Amino acid sequence: MRQRTATWIFLATLSFVWAVSTPLVLAKEKSSQKESVSKEKSAGDKESKKEATAEAKEGKKEVVASVNGTPIYMADLDTEMNRYEKQMSMTGQAPDAAKLAEMRKKVLDSLISRELLKQQSQKLGIKVSDEEVAAQVDALKKRFPSEAEFTSTLKKMNLTEDKLKQQFSQDMAIKKMIDEQVANKVTITPEETKAFYDGNPDLFKAPEMVRASHILIKVDPKASPEDKAKAKEKIVAIQERIKKGEDFAAVAKEVSECPSSANGGDLDFFQRGQMVGPFEDAAFKLKPGEYSDVVETQFGFHLIKVTDKKEAGVTPYDDIKAKIEQHLKQDKVNKELTAYVDQLKSQAKVEIFLK
Template sequence: MIFLTRSLSVFAVALALLFSALPATAAEAQPQVGQIARVNDQMLMRQDLDREMKLVSLRLARQGQPVSAAQLKQYEANIRETLINRTLLLQQARSAGVDVKESLVTKALSEFKAAFDGEMGYARALADMGFSEESLKNQIRDGLAVKALIDDKVTRHISLSDRQVRAFYDDNPSLFRRPEQVRASHILIKVPENADPAKKDEALAAIQALKARIENGEDFAVLAMENSDCPSKAKGGDLGFFGREQMVKPFSDAAFALQPGQMSDVVETRFGYHLIRVTERQEEQTLPFNDVKEAIASRLRQEQEGKKIDAYIEKLKEHADIKRFPL
């Protein structure tokens, strides 16, 4: 999407991940591990926090954003607050008699298992989280109870009008401008930056020979599949659409100077030597309202949900006995 979605609260994001661990009850806690907080009559233990931090680390790694233990420790207090919030909500759900159908738990467990590479990957994930499958099902059940509570007490009361969605679009035109783009294919002959002159000359001769073959009528895509050192070779060198800022400058300068159907001369970048062929161009444009209205509505609804969830939790805290202990 062209515009950036405002981040929700730490809790609101965590709530969407229904498979996160919920704290153990005081009876199940290991006192020797150390107390980190008390929420009414329920004690939160260091093992609860360590498990949650492990889950956060796994999620970030899966999203391609691995963090070190030292980096993760900086978020320790925030993660504890997430545990406190979640515990309050679970206590409220139980007090309200929220019931979760077993079929929903089974479905959620199947979706969770499907995210891993077979039974072995799933088993490793359980071991990493310190769960048996039965304890995981209990955590899923609790997570679904919290979600049901939030749906009933918060999200079902949110309303969003077409006028609000349209007003956001009209008031933020810069968020919906799509810059000029080209669709291009390329052939790359890779050359390390520290390659000796002989290696560079060899690579340059290879790309020039390919250029001559294309100019003599051979198919660009076929030669890309047979000779390119870029993974795009599988698609005949096709890189799809991209803007000027998405590629290194020499590559972008050459690509945006071409018209559809034209091929560049040899272009040198830090990756090596390229031949670039542009197949389509799209001029800068403002995306039509109908193309983005659903994304706008989703963003505005998420913002409303985040604010209302935070407000609901703060109201619960006003009537709760919460004590935080040194970490």
């Protein structure tokens, strides 16, 4: 029911500071040749392939930057660019050549910054245990429907589980260092949070919201008139049960064909624009405790019960101050982290060879 924007959990979870940098895994190409090819041509083909393979390997070994003597390869940059382009394509964006060139510079800069932070974490002797890494990987796995889908996603990202663990270990060490050297030294005062609240009133306007439960009997959009009529009869019969006094939540658990049935049909609070039109229109017309008549949407037939309502207004300061503090701290940490990386750069030998 709720209209959600799809996100790729794996991409969002894979990194702590910058996108994880991994060596590019090159797939081996399969080729078949007819036995009738002459030995001379076959030998020539083999020699050409050797040269092409050597050129390809040499291209991937091309050094695009160096951080205190540690090279950053074209393969690293290509891998990160591929990830960014995938993320952009998922949002329907198609960057032009100029934007891609600008993005490429930013990605390289992030790889350099990440290498500096990694080297600094090693210099400070920051360690991450195998148990900590395993816990992170297990937590990530649980966000996938199955082990097979987790493995499939790794494959799409040109990763193995061992490589993922290595990257988590490096990134967790970086995060520990950032916490120790930057984040833990940042504080936000109550005066700062109150000043932000008072200075940005538009940010804290709360829209009208309702909390509703529903019972759904699904109808396929391509269903025949007969099947649609049967579904309508079913929801009407359920409506009669509610009218006779049966508990809405109990009936929802028993008969609703929406995943929310597990919670008695509860959909929690939502504002306008989060639900499909007919459902939303019906819900916002009801008062807490009231039931709707049968409502038809593209999903099927619904019975709706509004359980709570919040009028439009301004979110009270006490209700939002913790989130303001978190926002202000993250903003300040980001600025301090930028300064910290700039300081590391000033003390390091960084060379860029990318044209």
